[in-house]
Amino acid sequence: MILLAAVGCGLAPQKPPPPPQCFGGTGACVACHASVPDAPAMSDPWRNLHADRSGTLGFLSDAEIDAWARTDNRPADAWGLELRFDAEGWDLRVDGTRTGWRAYESVPFPGYFPTNGEIGETVVREQNGVIEHIRVRRALDPTSPVRMAPRILEVQYLKRGATLEAAGLIADSDGSLRPQTERELAGCVPCHALAPDGVFSPQRRVRWGRGDGAVAAPDPIGPDGEGVLASWVRAAGGGDDWGANPEARAKFTGDGSALSFEQLKADIRVLTLPSPQRARDLNRVAHTLVDEQSYLRGRELVWGLGL
Numbered sequence: 001m002i003l004l005a006a007v008g009c010g011l012a013p014q015k016p017p018p019p020p021q022c023f024g025g026t027g028a029c030v031a032c033h034a035s036v037p038d039a040p041a042m043s044d045p046w047r048n049l050h051a052d053r054s055g056t057l058g059f060l061s062d063a064e065i066d067a068w069a070r071t072d073n074r075p076a077d078a079w080g081l082e083l084r085f086d087a088e089g090w091d092l093r094v095d096g097t098r099t100g101w102r103a104y105e106s107v108p109f110p111g112y113f114p115t116n117g118e119i120g121e122t123v124v125r126e127q128n129g130v131i132e133h134i135r136v137r138r139a140l141d142p143t144s145p146v147r148m149a150p151r152i153l154e155v156q157y158l159k160r161g162a163t164l165e166a167a168g169l170i171a172d173s174d175g176s177l178r179p180q181t182e183r184e185l186a187g188c189v190p191c192h193a194l195a196p197d198g199v200f201s202p203q204r205r206v207r208w209g210r211g212d213g214a215v216a217a218p219d220p221i222g223p224d225g226e227g228v229l230a231s232w233v234r235a236a237g238g239g240d241d242w243g244a245n246p247e248a249r250a251k252f253t254g255d256g257s258a259l260s261f262e263q264l265k266a267d268i269r270v271l272t273l274p275s276p277q278r279a280r281d282l283n284r285v286a287h288t289l290v291d292e293q294s295y296l297r298g299r300e301l302v303w304g305l306g307l
Helices: 027-031 062-069 182-192 228-236 246-253 257-266 276-292
Strands: 090-092 098-106 120-127 130-141 147-160 164-171 177-179 205-208
Touching (some): 062 130, 062 276
Antiparallel strands (some): 098 120, 120 130, 130 147, 147 164
16 A cells, blocks of 8 residues: 555656656647646656557467457456446445445546447445545456456555555466555556545546446536537547547547537447457457556556557
């Protein structure tokens, strides 16, 4: 367990670098900033986002990567979370009693979509006035529509008491989950230390329940009367922070963009879900990061920037 406000990552004393999204070079910055800020005054340390993964995308067959994504690697213990849910989202022990954890579905933060490799369940628990959150990040199951797969890539734990504390598990090279190092956890600092209770999702909650990771919900209306995600997509020029998702960009900047924006009003999945083939490519990059254990160079499923 570490204090988010006190974590350093070795790149600067007690000061982690800006998150990868700050180096995106698009208008997506408006998700966090009132206007597009100046670029960070440092070179981009997130080298994985610039790596050439063309060989990776053809290394495993569809059948091989699907089998990998559908392999259950749940940890023996993760803060008492069993990952066994009833219809109301309550996490259950083997005997059917509740662990105290409860899952909920929420509209994702702009850019943190399944089409960009972000899918899983979010759970919350309150004990003695202390609020705890866990985000389970998973591989994607390339069904139609795409949903979350059994394989876990990362478990992020946050506890808000007198201070904000963080811990986490992440996939080891053998597929099991190991504790994250302090330097790996340092990437949480810039965003989560500023969010209410350290977590962005409670304000976006749609319903109690685990769901399948593909949240079906209308685009929330912002203070300006426009859809929150629609406004962000227009500012970003696509569906991610780097202009690296050609599938989403084609939907919202191509000939059919007007229809896509109209569909987005009623159901955000037109934006958030990838095609099964893109889901497989995202899984292939995730598989490579697990093999490399190169999380300090960026764990986002983005590749080939600037190539």
